[in-house]
Amino acid sequence: MKHLTSMATGALLGLAALSGPALAQGSNASLTIVREVDSDRYDPHRSTARAASEILFMMGDTLVSLDHDMATIKPGIATSWTTSPDGKTYTFKLRNDVSFCDGKKLTAQDVAYSIKRWIDPATRSPVAWRAGQVEDVVATDDTTIEYKLKAPFSELLYQLTQSFAVIVDKANVEALGADFGVKGFNGTGPYCWGDWKPRNEFRLKKHAAYKWGPPIYENKGAAQIEEIVWRIVPEENTRLAAVMTNQSQVTQYVPYSGMAQLRANRNLKVIESKEAFWTYFVGFKIDKEGVNDPAVRRAIVMAVDQKAIADNLYFGEVEPAYSYISTEALDWNKALTSKLIKTDVAEANKVLDAAGWVKGADGFRMKDGKKLSPIVYGFTGSTWQKLMEAIQGDLRKIGVDLRIQLFDATIAWGKLATQEFDMFGMSFPYISAGDALNLYFRSTNAPTPNRMNWKDARTDELLTKGSSALNDADRAAAYGEVLTQVHEAAVWLPLYHEPMKIAASARLAPFKAHNIYGCGLYKGLDLKFVR
Amino acid sequence: MADATLPAAPARRRRIASPMLRRILRDRLALAAAILLGLICIAAILAPWLAPFDPYNTTRRPFVPPRWSEGSLPQYWLGTDGQGRDMLSRLLYGTRLTLVMGLASVIVGGGIGALFGLLSAYYRRIDPYVMRFADILLSFPAILLGLALAAVVGPGLTAIVIALSIATIPDVARITRSAAIVVMGQDYMEAGRAVGLSDRTLIWRYLALNCLSSVFVFLTLRFGQIILIGAALSFLGLGVRPPEAELGMMASLGRDALFFAPHIAMLPSLMIVMIVLCANVLGDALRDLLDPRLRNT
Numbered sequence: 040m041k042h043l044t045s046m047a048t049g050a051l052l053g054l055a056a057l058s059g060p061a062l063a064q065g066s067n068a069s070l071t072i073v074r075e076v077d078s079d080r081y082d083p084h085r086s087t088a089r090a091a092s093e094i095l096f097m098m099g100d101t102l103v104s105l106d107h108d109m110a111t112i113k114p115g116i117a118t119s120w121t122t123s124p125d126g127k128t129y130t131f132k133l134r135n136d137v138s139f140c141d142g143k144k145l146t147a148q149d150v151a152y153s154i155k156r157w158i159d160p161a162t163r164s165p166v167a168w169r170a171g172q173v174e175d176v177v178a179t180d181d182t183t184i185e186y187k188l189k190a191p192f193s194e195l196l197y198q199l200t201q202s203f204a205v206i207v208d209k210a211n212v213e214a215l216g217a218d219f220g221v222k223g224f225n226g227t228g229p230y231c232w233g234d235w236k237p238r239n240e241f242r243l244k245k246h247a248a249y250k251w252g253p254p255i256y257e258n259k260g261a262a263q264i265e266e267i268v269w270r271i272v273p274e275e276n277t278r279l280a281a282v283m284t285n286q287s288q289v290t291q292y293v294p295y296s297g298m299a300q301l302r303a304n305r306n307l308k309v310i311e312s313k314e315a316f317w318t319y320f321v322g323f324k325i326d327k328e329g330v331n332d333p334a335v336r337r338a339i340v341m342a343v344d345q346k347a348i349a350d351n352l353y354f355g356e357v358e359p360a361y362s363y364i365s366t367e368a369l370d371w372n373k374a375l376t377s378k379l380i381k382t383d384v385a386e387a388n389k390v391l392d393a394a395g396w397v398k399g400a401d402g403f404r405m406k407d408g409k410k411l412s413p414i415v416y417g418f419t420g421s422t423w424q425k426l427m428e429a430i431q432g433d434l435r436k437i438g439v440d441l442r443i444q445l446f447d448a449t450i451a452w453g454k455l456a457t458q459e460f461d462m463f464g465m466s467f468p469y470i471s472a473g474d475a476l477n478l479y480f481r482s483t484n485a486p487t488p489n490r491m492n493w494k495d496a497r498t499d500e501l502l503t504k505g506s507s508a509l510n511d512a513d514r515a516a517a518y519g520e521v522l523t524q525v526h527e528a529a530v531w532l533p534l535y536h537e538p539m540k541i542a543a544s545a546r547l548a549p550f551k552a553h554n555i556y557g558c559g560l561y562k563g564l565d566l567k568f569v570r
Numbered sequence: 571m572a573d574a575t576l577p578a579a580p581a582r583r584r585r586i587a588s589p590m591l592r593r594i595l596r597d598r599l600a601l602a603a604a605i606l607l608g609l610i611c612i613a614a615i616l617a618p619w620l621a622p623f624d625p626y627n628t629t630r631r632p633f634v635p636p637r638w639s640e641g642s643l644p645q646y647w648l649g650t651d652g653q654g655r656d657m658l659s660r661l662l663y664g665t666r667l668t669l670v671m672g673l674a675s676v677i678v679g680g681g682i683g684a685l686f687g688l689l690s691a692y693y694r695r696i697d698p699y700v701m702r703f704a705d706i707l708l709s710f711p712a713i714l715l716g717l718a719l720a721a722v723v724g725p726g727l728t729a730i731v732i733a734l735s736i737a738t739i740p741d742v743a744r745i746t747r748s749a750a751i752v753v754m755g756q757d758y759m760e761a762g763r764a765v766g767l768s769d770r771t772l773i774w775r776y777l778a779l780n781c782l783s784s785v786f787v788f789l790t791l792r793f794g795q796i797i798l799i800g801a802a803l804s805f806l807g808l809g810v811r812p813p814e815a816e817l818g819m820m821a822s823l824g825r826d827a828l829f830f831a832p833h834i835a836m837l838p839s840l841m842i843v844m845i846v847l848c849a850n851v852l853g854d855a856l857r858d859l860l861d862p863r864l865r866n867t
Contacts, residue, residue, distance in 0.1 A: 296829065351630065351654065428628070435627070
């Protein structure tokens with residue numbers, strides 16, 4: 040077996056050696072980051088993939104930034120801001136020393152243009168809702184922005200930290216047209232667009248004039264690495280080999296199976312953040328036969344052993360999830376923590392027995408002549424394949440015959456917008472309870488992303504109340520009640536919260552892992568080699 | 571007449587069978603391949619009785635190595651996979667499904683292809699159309715067909731068998747046609763026509779039976795390729811649905827654990843290699859056996 044292992048390791052190291060030339064060592068000339076997938080474009084208003092956000096955070100800036108605790112709003116382009124008593128007008132005071140990569144000075148007009156482009160129906164931004172119900176965004180002078188809303192939006196500052204709120208250059212957008220974010224992007228971030236070879240690599244060049252980074256970094260000046268190369272390596276073991284052979288100096292995309300190896304390697308370190316704001320879950324379409332029975336949903340949630348999934352599939356590196364969002368997230372309802380459904384197979388069987396679902400000769404349950412055999416849709420790839428098989432195995436123990444149907448990402452999103460399935464697998468990043476709940480549980484968001492078809496007037500009312508709350512307590516109370524509602528109805532089967540774990544070369548100076556939209560390096564301002 | 575021919579039949583059979591048997595027994599490699607493939611087939615057929623565990627039952631003991639490795643557990647001869655399922659049981663069930671997939675594709679694709687080839691050789695006016703159709707089918711790689719079918723009907727055994735069958739049709743059609751054209755030139759075909767035999771009789775009794783050996787040899791060789799393409803499609807996630815075990819899919823699932831539990835990918839891969847190797851060796855031996863030029867050597 041050891042021989043086989045060394046053969047496999049050798050093969051993978053060989054592959055890694057082919058993936059690219061070794062980099063100049065011991066200098067800050069260049070740093071290579073390997074990751075799994077590329078984005079189709081880098082337009083902040085049209086790209087919602089994490090792969091796009093990772094680079095947009097480095098190429099652009101936002102009005103406000105988010106601290107490592109994922110809860111504290113810090114200055115960004117704006118040095119300060121005030122909110123009107125009715126919560127409808129935010130006034131941002133901007134820095135006067137910000138410039139784009141092409142040297143042009145940033146003004147409030149650029150900010151107003153960016154927000155307006157974000158919400159313009161012609162832009163077809165899938166995340167326009169994140170900007171709130173905007174009435175107008177006005178540049179009252181070169182350094183002042185008035186952000187006027189039709190209704191208060193308590194999430195606004197958090198949403199403005201996201202990559203969708205990156206400030207763009209109007210001239211650049213108009214010059215590039217449909218190629219904006221494909222052939223170029225003129226931002227104000229610590230790095231500038233270098234060269235993009237789709238599905239291969241993205242080169243970013245240092246923005247020498249940069250000195251307006253978020254105050255969460257020790258480095259207050261320009262980036263310390265001259266060039267960052269984001270390289271696509273789809274296979275996870277090859278990424279692991281790339282880090283171990285110094286072909287890549289930092290990445291958050293290493294398999295959990297390799298964490299022990301990474302930690303044992305003196306040339307590497309693993310940087311972790313305790314916040315895990317990326318959650319994997321399986322949702323129920325609550326109006327489909329079988330899973331429309333709350334007892335069935337409850338029993339399914341009880342039958343799945345999240346701890347075993349975390350231990351067996353992820354080597355204990357992820358946090359088993361019993362809540363729909365991390366209990367560390369802003370506005371999590373702490374009263375709910377003790378009431379969460381935990382794994383209990385015997386109880387799950389009792390719940391189904393009591394609900395009239397009787398086990399047949401094949402071991403699967405029936406009721407009124409209908410077999411309890413829900414179909415679940417998900418994405419192809421080892422993550423969901425493994426997860427679904429684990430869930431399927433657990434559900435067999437309570438007599439539920441889960442049928443798994445996985446699709447390639449190119450067709451999966453279309454399939455997930457249909458009413459064909461009973462359950463679906465999904466994962467998502469969030470910054471707060473409101474962020475997650477408004478996305479998934481608003482009745483107007485059915486059939487997607489509210490694929491559960493959860494349509495509840497009280498939920499809608501509470502979500503509106505939460506998003507228009509004028510203080511933290513009211514917002515938390517409203518969202519807390521929605522959290523109680525949906526958890527009690529067992530609308531989701533939570534699986535695990537994915538923590539941020541970054542493998543980095545020991546030659547890199549210490550830096551903190553971020554968790555914003557699952558982008559561990561955020562702006563990368565503290566990245567530098569110390570030896 | 572009948573009395574005169576009847577006694578001759580066993581003698582003829584003996585004349586042909588004895589050298590064939592002698593040659594099979596003389597070809598040790600083919601014999602070994604036949605025995606091994608036979609054993610694999612028997613194990614696959616008897617999987618429900620031979621498998622020590624339920625192949626779908628997940629346990630809390632994932633990545634257990636095989637018996638010969640450190641850290642193994644006595645009840646799991648070949649260890650467990652990433653979901654804690656018994657590898658031996660899954661290997662038996664996986665082989666069964668892989669063989670079914672290969673056989674079904676060879677029978678369906680081979681049957682349709684042979685029919686096209688025979689008709690194309692017999693009715694020469696349809697020949698150009700049938701062959702151009704075969705050319706069109708040949709221009710689609712099986713993997714591409716599988717991807718397209720999986721997109722339409724969803725991944726699964728049906729999609730994979732259809733894709734592999736379609737991929738088999740043009741090759742078989744061409745082989746059958748070339749063999750049938752030679753048969754068409756034989757005197758007994760002309761004689762059959764002269765005595766007024768129907769097209770149906772001529773095609774089935776004379777043409778098809780005389781082409782059978784060529785097609786059979788080709789399909790035996792094709793079987794190995796089919797297994798490989800099927801495994802590749804399953805490896806890409808287009809194969810059977812979980813929790814069913816299929817060798818290609820098992821190898822794919824083991825890929826992520828290659829560093830620390832190589833047996834999960836290696837064992838099904840080895841099984842694929844064995845099946846394909848046996849099928850190819852047997853195909854070669856069968857070709858030699860049925861070749862009239864080698865018959866009396």
